[in-house]
Amino acid sequence: KIGEAQVMAESGIDDILIAYPIVGEDKISRLLNLRKWVRKVACTVDSLQGARALSEAALSAELPPREPLDVYIEVDVGFKRVGLPAGKDVVDFALGIQDLKGIRIRGILTHAGHAASSETPEQLLSIARSEAQAMVMTAGMLRENGIHIDEVSIGSTPTSYVLDSFEGITEIRPGTYVFNDSDLLSLGVVSLNDCALSVLASVVSRPSHDRVVFDAGSKTLSSDKQANCKIPGYGVIKGCPDIWIERLSEEHAIARVQPNATAKWNAAAGRKTADRIPEIGEKVQIVPNHACPVVNLFDRFIVTKNDTVIAEWRVQGRGRLA
Amino acid sequence: KIGEAQVMAESGIDDILIAYPIVGEDKISRLLNLRKWVRKVACTVDSLQGARALSEAALSAELPPREPLDVYIEVDVGFKRVGLPAGKDVVDFALGIQDLKGIRIRGILTHAGHAASSETPEQLLSIARSEAQAMVMTAGMLRENGIHIDEVSIGSTPTSYVLDSFEGITEIRPGTYVFNDSDLLSLGVVSLNDCALSVLASVVSRPSHDRVVFDAGSKTLSSDKQANCKIPGYGVIKGCPDIWIERLSEEHAIARVQPNATAKWNAAAGRKTADRIPEIGEKVQIVPNHACPVVNLFDRFIVTKNDTVIAEWRVQGRGRLA
Incomplete structure (x- = not known):
């Protein structure tokens, strides 16, 4: 959330990805304020309403010229939380928002949170692989459709322990690994x-x-x-x-x-x-x-x-x- | 806990019951410090070790003369959390700690937390009544055994909404009722x-x-x-x-x-x-x-x-x- 990003910014971190859809006037305004004094700030989008609101607010905010707000498209690889289904839905969505001014598609992002409920090591590995494959496949489809993608970002601590190939992945976002726990x-x-x-x-x-x-x-x-x-x-x-x-x-x-x-x-x-x-x-x-x-x-x-x-x-x- | 009691004390509340067994040197020391500047502070006991430790610490602390620390004996009426079973166990325990210097038995206390999982209104009323009855019965047995009891304290928000007789009860401690909730x-x-x-x-x-x-x-x-x-x-x-x-x-x-x-x-x-x-x-x-x-x-x-x-x-x- 933005409050946590503010803590990071105040501590000198200057490249911050808020892996969350920033929705609502007040939050977008806080995000854009943060964007003014932090070198890189990005958030996620998974809805046309969300992308349009970010675009409009970014345009009317006093961001440096030619410096749009970076967004990651959130992809659902099976956790069924937020995000669009991997593949064609993401491509259609990207084509729909790519011309919006004020924002720039920087990459795609997912979180395989369902890995945490795996019942066997095989199931865990299978989720880890399918997460990575779905993302690499989606990134490929986006590029074929002329959409530039810098980042292919995957997540979850359990999958990060077992995934055996990171080909095509640019970023992993495990969180719990800092401490580990009984889960x-x-x-x-x-x-x-x-x-x-x-x-x-x-x-x-x-x-x-x-x-x-x-x-x-x-x-x-x-x-x-x-x-x-x-x-x-x-x-x-x-x-x-x-x-x-x-x-x-x-x-x-x-x-x-x-x-x-x-x-x-x-x-x-x-x-x-x-x-x-x-x-x-x-x-x-x-x-x-x-x-x-x-x-x-x-x-x-x-x-x-x-x-x-x-x-x-x-x-x-x-x-x-x- | 003591930290919360400190907040109350700082806000001017001068009669505080910490419905918790205070165990451990550090916590007892903080409790007795609080006791020095707040008119009335009490806590609960349900073990000989706990009562002895409170007694020894209270004796060596500089409490005003003839001002022992008030304790409530915690009674279990079915929640199976802390507390001694109502009746004879409580009487035996009270007889065992009544001569300890530095502390004074002020009353008995229970929390019918199991009421929160009632499946029917009848079950809820039944738990409320049996809580009160068990406590009144235990207070009677204590008095018959020469143990002075000022307070008979019962708890839980669900039971407080339905209990139909408070005869023999001196105190109720619902908490959630301040707000109420979906439970x-x-x-x-x-x-x-x-x-x-x-x-x-x-x-x-x-x-x-x-x-x-x-x-x-x-x-x-x-x-x-x-x-x-x-x-x-x-x-x-x-x-x-x-x-x-x-x-x-x-x-x-x-x-x-x-x-x-x-x-x-x-x-x-x-x-x-x-x-x-x-x-x-x-x-x-x-x-x-x-x-x-x-x-x-x-x-x-x-x-x-x-x-x-x-x-x-x-x-x-x-x-x-x-």
């Missing part, structure tokens, strides 16, 4: 040791022999849970293979005690794991299912190296929802 | 017009005839979804009975077009609802499933009266997770 652990593309983000939580109650309650909840771990996730519950508790977080309230993570509940995922860390249940007051590290919304819930990161705190970083983009 | 709509205890919190979102894409995408997602609506919720999806879109939010990404709400998808809940608002699908750029108000985590995702409320903006309020307690 990626579940897909088998990372081990627990590859997960850099965890939530530090304390046991606050052990009301029965099979229940452990931590001072974390949907306000710290988020309720995000991938369809088909092979790990039970809301995050993996490091070093505690025998418990899993069965339910979340806003402020409570209610864990169930069950032998070897997450042992497989803990074993993947290559460490000997404890077989005990943490006591009241004991602290544990919980690797969340989905790192992205968790980062957005906190104001600061505590940065450690070899178990020593070396820094605190502000989450500057937090809450920049528009 | 309560689903339970049949409020109408859409009773829901005061909504997220303003714009259509950013309409990639197919049966799909509408809004610029809201798990970072604005949260992924919270009550078990047994009778409303499909992630929030009710005001005035749009024919669409429902089928999936969320962090920044996208992907809605499915389906005739009368949420018509029943919209009709409950007593308004004639539109039967059209919003266009790209059009704004809608989405009443979220669960108001609590949604408030925590925003920095500000925009306050309206008769559709006119009259104020902006800061969400001062946001992100006070510890």
